Structure formats: C-alpha cells, structure tokens
Amino acid sequence: MAGEDIGFLTGNVRPSEFDLRLTDRKVGKGGFIKVKHPVHGFVLARIDSLKTYLDDFEESETQGHAYTVGYYEGGQILSPRTPFNPGEKVYLADTKIITDVLSLGHRREGSLYLGYLEGSDIPVYLDIQRTIGKHISVLAKTGAGKSYAVAVMLEELLKDKVPIVIIDPHGEYSSLCVDNDDYDGMLKYNVQVRNYSSQVIEYTTDSGINPHAKKFVLRADFTMEELLNLMPISLSDKEKSVLYTALQDMEGDYTLNMLISRIDEETTKLKWKVLSGLEDLKKSGVFDGISTSYNELVKEGRCSIINLKGTLPSVQELVVERLTRELFHLRTIGKIPELFYLVEEAHNFCPERGFGDAMSSSILRTIAGEGRKFNFHLCVVSQRPARIDKNVLSQCTTQIILKVTNPNDLKAIKHSIEGFTVGMDEEIQQLNIGHALIVSEALKQPITVDIRTRETKHGAKPKYDETGRIEQPPKPPPEKLAPKKKDQRTEYPKSREKKRGGLWNALVSLFLEPEGKDTKTLGQKISEIFLKPDATKEKPKKTPVKEKQSEPPKGEPDKDEPLEKRRLSPDERRRRLAQIFGDDPETQEEPESD
Numbered sequence: 001m002a003g004e005d006i007g008f009l010t011g012n013v014r015p016s017e018f019d020l021r022l023t024d025r026k027v028g029k030g031g032f033i034k035v036k037h038p039v040h041g042f043v044l045a046r047i048d049s050l051k052t053y054l055d056d057f058e059e060s061e062t063q064g065h066a067y068t069v070g071y072y073e074g075g076q077i078l079s080p081r082t083p084f085n086p087g088e089k090v091y092l093a094d095t096k097i098i099t100d101v102l103s104l105g106h107r108r109e110g111s112l113y114l115g116y117l118e119g120s121d122i123p124v125y126l127d128i129q130r131t132i133g134k135h136i137s138v139l140a141k142t143g144a145g146k147s148y149a150v151a152v153m154l155e156e157l158l159k160d161k162v163p164i165v166i167i168d169p170h171g172e173y174s175s176l177c178v179d180n181d182d183y184d185g186m187l188k189y190n191v192q193v194r195n196y197s198s199q200v201i202e203y204t205t206d207s208g209i210n211p212h213a214k215k216f217v218l219r220a221d222f223t224m225e226e227l228l229n230l231m232p233i234s235l236s237d238k239e240k241s242v243l244y245t246a247l248q249d250m251e252g253d254y255t256l257n258m259l260i261s262r263i264d265e266e267t268t269k270l271k272w273k274v275l276s277g278l279e280d281l282k283k284s285g286v287f288d289g290i291s292t293s294y295n296e297l298v299k300e301g302r303c304s305i306i307n308l309k310g311t312l313p314s315v316q317e318l319v320v321e322r323l324t325r326e327l328f329h330l331r332t333i334g335k336i337p338e339l340f341y342l343v344e345e346a347h348n349f350c351p352e353r354g355f356g357d358a359m360s361s362s363i364l365r366t367i368a369g370e371g372r373k374f375n376f377h378l379c380v381v382s383q384r385p386a387r388i389d390k391n392v393l394s395q396c397t398t399q400i401i402l403k404v405t406n407p408n409d410l411k412a413i414k415h416s417i418e419g420f421t422v423g424m425d426e427e428i429q430q431l432n433i434g435h436a437l438i439v440s441e442a443l444k445q446p447i448t449v450d451i452r453t454r455e456t457k458h459g460a461k462p463k464y465d466e467t468g469r470i471e472q473p474p475k476p477p478p479e480k481l482a483p484k485k486k487d488q489r490t491e492y493p494k495s496r497e498k499k500r501g502g503l504w505n506a507l508v509s510l511f512l513e514p515e516g517k518d519t520k521t522l523g524q525k526i527s528e529i530f531l532k533p534d535a536t537k538e539k540p541k542k543t544p545v546k547e548k549q550s551e552p553p554k555g556e557p558d559k560d561e562p563l564e565k566r567r568l569s570p571d572e573r574r575r576r577l578a579q580i581f582g583d584d585p586e587t588q589e590e591p592e593s594d
C-alpha cells in the first residue's frame with residue numbers, strides 16, 4: 001500500500017533528481033519520499049530543498065527538489081537509469097523502503113546504533129566496519145553535540161570490544177564509567193542504562209589533577225629537535241652543543257633523570273641553562289617513571305583514555321606525536337591489534353597551514369593517508385573544521401556533522417565531502433543540538449540522525465568510594481528501564497504535521513472529507529470560502545514568504561531563487577480545480593515541464 005499521495009513531480013524530471021510540488025507538508029527538508037518508476041516500481045528519494053510561497057491567488061504553494069536514492073532489488077541497491085513519468089505522485093516513504101535502500105541495518109551486533117532517522121522512529125544502525133573502516137570526522141560548532149555523539153559511538157564500539165585509544169584534552173570521556181540517569185531519554189531511544197568502567201582505563205599526564213587515573217609516562221628517548229621544541233627556553237649554539245653531546249652518549253631505555261645527571265657531570269658553565277630547561281620539562285611529569293606499556297594500552301575490549309587536562313599545549317603535542325607514531329609503527333608490524341584512535345580538538349594536533357604548526361601534524365597526516373591499510377582507524381573531532389589540516393579531513397570517508405554556522409567552517413566541510421549539495425549546506429546551519437548529518441560509505445545517501453541518549457552520563461566525573469570503586473547513581477525501578485513500546489517513540493515533529501489552511505485545503509475539506517460536527521450548509525461554507533477568505537486562512541502577506549527553515553543566511557544570495565518565482569499558470573489552476581470536482585478532461589495529459 002502506497003498510502004496517501006503528498007504531492008507530484010513537476011518541472012525537470014531526471015533519473016537522479018527531480019522537482020516536485022507538495023500538496024501536504026507531512027515531509028520536510030531532508031525527509032524521504034517514494035515515487036513510482038515506470039520500470040522499477042517504488043524508488044526512494046530525499047528532499048534536498050523546499051520553499052513555500054504565495055501564488056497568484058495568495059495560496060501557499062510548496063515546491064522542492066529531490067535527489068533519487070535508489071531502489072532495492074535482489075539484495076542490491078540500484079539507481080534508475082531512465083526518468084520517472086512527469087506528474088507522477090509522490091508518497092511518504094515507508095520504514096521498509098528507507099531501511100532497505102539506505103542500508104540502515106536492522107540489528108545491533110556488528111553495527112552502531114546511533115539514534116533515529118530525524119523525524120521518524122526508524123532506528124539507524126550503521127555497519128561498524130564500513131563506518132570506522134576508513135576514517136571519521138565529527139565536526140560542529142561548540143556545544144552542538146560532538147562529544148555526545150562521539151560517546152554514543154564509543155558505547156557501541158565498546159560493546160563490540162573494539163580497542164579504543166582516546167586523546168582527551170578536557171578529560172571528558174571518563175564519563176563512560178558512570179551510569180546515565182536520564183531515564184526519559186533512554187526510554188525514548190530504547191537504550192538501557194550501562195557503564196563501561198570494567199573496560200575503560202584512564203591515564204593522566206597530571207596525577208595532581210586526576211589522582212585516580214594511572215600515570216601516563218612516555219619513553220624519554222628524545223631527538224634533539226623534540227627537546228629544543230619542548231624546552232620553554234631557547235638555547236645558544238654552544239648550549240645546544242652541550243645537549244647534543246649528552247644525547248649522543250645516552251643508550252637504551254634512558255629516563256629524563258638519567259639525561260639530567262649526565263649533563264650535570266659537565267664542568268662548563270653552559271650546562272646551567274640546559275639543566276634549567278630540562279628541569280622544567282621534568283615538571284610536566286610525562287617522562288617521570290616507567291613508561292606506559294602499549295600492549296596494555298591497546299587490547300581487545302579496552303578503552304584507554306589519555307586525559308591531557310592541565311598539561312601544557314607543547315607537552316600535549318609531544319604526547320600525541322610520540323604516542324601516535326609509536327602506535328602506528330606497532331600496528332604496521334602487527335604488534336598491537338586494530339584500533340579506533342580518537343583525537344578530540346584535532347585542530348590543535350593537526351592544524352591547517354596558516355593556523356599554526358604542531359609536532360603531531362605529520363604523523364596524523366600519514367595515518368589519514370595510510371592508516372586504513374593497517375586498520376588504524378582515525379577519528380578526528382573539532383569545533384573548527386576550517387582549522388584542521390585539509391589532507392586529514394579529506395581522508396575521512398564518514399563525516400558526522402552537527403550544527404555549523406561559520407562560513408569558513410562550512411567551506412572546509414563542503415570541500416571535504418564529495419557530492420555536497422546546496423541543501424546540505426542549508427541543513428547543517430539549521431540542525432538542532434544533538435542532530436547530525438551523516439555522510440558515509442556505509443550509507444547510500446546522507447541522512448540526518450537524531451542522536452540517541454547515552455547509556456552513560458554526559459559530563460559526569462566519576463566519584464570514588466573508599467575502596468576505589470566508582471560510585472553510580474542509584475538504580476531506578478525496573479519499569480523505568482524496560483524497553484519502551486513503539487508508540488512511545490518519537491513522533492513527527494510539529495513542523496512536519498499536516499497543516500490545514502488556504503483555499504485549496506478548504507475546498508478539499510468541503511468536497512472530499514466526510515461531514516464533521518459542523519452544521520453549516522454547503523452554501524454557507526462556499527460563501528465563507530469565496531466571499532470571506534479570511535475565515536479560512538490567516539491574513540495573506542504581501543510578499544512571497546519562504547519557510548523559516550529554508551531562509552538563506554543574511555547577506556547571502558538565495559541560490560534557489562528561480563523556483564520561488566514560479567506561479568501556477570491559469571491553465572494549471574483550472575485543471576487542478578477541475579480535479580477536485582472530479583471532471584478533469586485533461587487529467588491524462590502530461591503536465592508541462594519547465
């Protein structure tokens with residue numbers, strides 16, 4: 001059953017895209033529709049842009065443009081090669097065609113459950129391998145929900161026991177160890193409260209700030225260049241030569257203390273400035289003690305968080321450079337398993353040219369280019385897409401984009417996504433918090449996802465009892481944790497509900513809908529519609545209006561302007577009125593295409 005039609009094709013109709021007119025606003029921008037193809041049956045399409053304007057009779061008309069997604073046949077997703085029939089009816093897409101054609105998946109194992117397809121109760125399951133298989137970027141302005149969405153993804157990867165290493169500059173991912181207490185949210189998305197404290201190990205570069213985390217220690221086998229970069233003071237050429245000679249003498253797995261003692265043996269006065277620089281470095285604490293084992297850090301089911309909170313930016317860079325380089329090397333020779341490597345605030349660790357330089361840039365660029373051959377899965381997260389190295393961004397084949405408004409950031413996103421459309425550009429600027437546009441090889445077409453509630457508590461800092469165990473919020477009654485019934489799930493947002501009003505709808509309700517409670521005679525109703533137009537609709541505005549959603553940002557040209565200027569021709573109006581009365585002699589005629 002196709003259900004009630006909500007519009008029809010108009011204007012240019014191609015196999016891959018078409019214009020349409022909506023007679024019912026059940027579906028919004030980014031929504032899915034289906035249209036019957038003369039050869040392949042129903043084909044799924046996605047609305048890329050929509051605009052509403054007042055026609056000659058000051059009735060509101062909704063026009064749009066849609067891209068064909070494809071149809072499902074014999075386990076394959078195919079694209080039609082011939083156009084649809086002009087004038088073909090448009091229907092709301094049903095769950096089955098959406099799930100099949102978009103490859104949203106149907107089950108939890110081996111897939112990431114990220115939330116619901118926006119405006120629906122269709123769960124989005126993305127195939128793990130095809131999503132993280134290459135690399136991922138998570139981009140959005142601050143506060144839009146990046147870390148939340150990433151944590152949702154991490155919860156799913158943890159369930160699948162994928163080894164994870166997180167570069168965490170703000171110390172926010174230890175919240176994976178704390179139960180969520182947003183029960184309404186969890187019910188809405190059919191999520192069970194859970195924590196991952198048995199899998200997560202938090203490391204810290206500063207035990208003073210984070211006493212419960214393990215100390216993260218790097219091996220101190222510095223190169224001269226690294227040391228000069230790290231020391232907060234600059235050395236003269238003669239002082240540099242003291243340092244160089246000492247470094248040449250060091251052998252094997254030496255510590256920073258050993259290097260300091262070696263330089264202290266010198267008799268020259270030049271040693272004092274070098275020693276003072278090294279003492280400052282020692283204070284960072286990153287080289288103090290037995291170095292952290294990489295085999296402990298990366299193993300099945302383990303999530304290692306490198307909490308860099310409180311650490312100097314230069315030391316953070318060094319940690320990321322060292323750790324990333326070592327892990328990549330160990331991965332290329334098969335000494336550690338495949339892993340998911342998450343870099344938060346990535347613009348600080350691999351900045352775009354002109355936005356500073358970081359020691360870690362080079363290795364992150366190498367991994368973006370070559371990592372997938374070795375199943376080293378990189379995920380970069382940033383609030384400033386324009387400031388991340390373009391080479392890194394363009395290698396991410398899954399993009400999770402939440403609200404972005406900065407024009408430079410939008411431009412960077414546009415250049416990193418193949419097939420970026422004007423509609424996507426508008427959509428990204430209008431996304432709500434927690435809603436993400438996902439473009440991925442795991443998907444046939446970009447989708448907008450209402451990211452699910454976390455199982456663990458966003459923003460929580462673990463609290464420890466006397467035995468060192470993490471305290472959890474008290475458990476709620478069992479009925480609060482039961483999976484919800486389908487009818488409790490998300491409903492279509494108000495903006496997507498059918499809106500009544502205007503002459504067209506008044507006529508439809510007058511002639512086609514069954515009688516309701518009102519007792520007006522037919523004559524009274526007709527006179528209300530034709531003689532007192534204000535009784536059936538809001539006061540018409542003088543100028544064409546667009547839906548607030550599709551308004552271009554101030555000062556920018558509206559790229560879809562020609563569509564807005566379209567009006568119903570008198571012939572078409574007559575034909576459509578005749579359709580209402582059921583005596584349209586021209587119904588079989590092909591609508592004009594423009």
Ligand SMILES: Nc1ncnc2c1ncn2[C@@H]1O[C@H](COP(=O)(O)OP(=O)(O)OP(=O)(O)O)[C@@H](O)[C@H]1O
Nearest residue numbers: 141142143144145146147148149383433434451452
């Ligand atoms: N999917 C979601 N469901 C519910 N709440 C959310 C969701 N996404 C974001 N939020 C809310 O928005 C707030 C900000 O989200 P988040 O911390 O993920 O932002 P961010 O993009 O990482 O910001 P920043 O750039 O500052 O790190 C969260 O504290 C949470 O309250």
Ligand SMILES: [Mg+2]
Nearest residue numbers: 143146147148
């Ligand atoms: Mg964040």
